[in-house]
Amino acid sequence: MGWHKVTEVETLKKQIKLKVFVNDLALLLIYDHKRVYAINDRCPHLGASLEKGTYDDGVVTCAKHHAQIDVKTGEVLEKAKILFLKMPTKKTKTYETKIEEGTVFVKV
């Protein structure tokens, strides 16, 4: 476990959300109000990439079945829905981040 350089803040600022890899682990970075959040990119429902979802006000919504995840805590705010059925959706893992001299680091 240690800190890994993943991107530059300016790059993330422009895109708001960015998928990066640390070794084989896919992470989704979010830039919001000068803070960076990192969560596992795999949706906790069926594993779709959360990069393809949307981000708004601290919440990532999966493009596949619309599970909503709090990027600060990894908690599921809205379970995945297939037709009108809500599906079991577990909490997702979050990772500590830091910014040093314009570079973003994630602790993995």
Ligand code: FES
């Ligand atoms: S895979 Fe994300 S909500 Fe189903």
